[in-house]
Amino acid sequence: METGRNERLRSARQQAGLSQQQLADAVDATRQTIGLIEAGRYNPSLKLCLGICKALGCTLDDLFWE
DSSP states (O other): OOSSOOHHHHHHHHHTTOOHHHHHHHTTOOHHHHHHHHHTOOOOOHHHHHHHHHHHTOOHHHHTOO
16 A cells, blocks of 8 residues: 555545445445545555455555555
């Protein structure tokens, strides 16, 4: 995952019309976890990354890799 804020994730979530809570519910995580990922303060598991990508219709490259 890139260092610093994950603006790509935040942008993709907003474009999908989802709140942090709605995305968290879709991937069986907490709103706080989604917030920490977006803030660049939490390194999610591959399983969680894949769930987020599926929920947002994106790839790992789109959201997490440089």
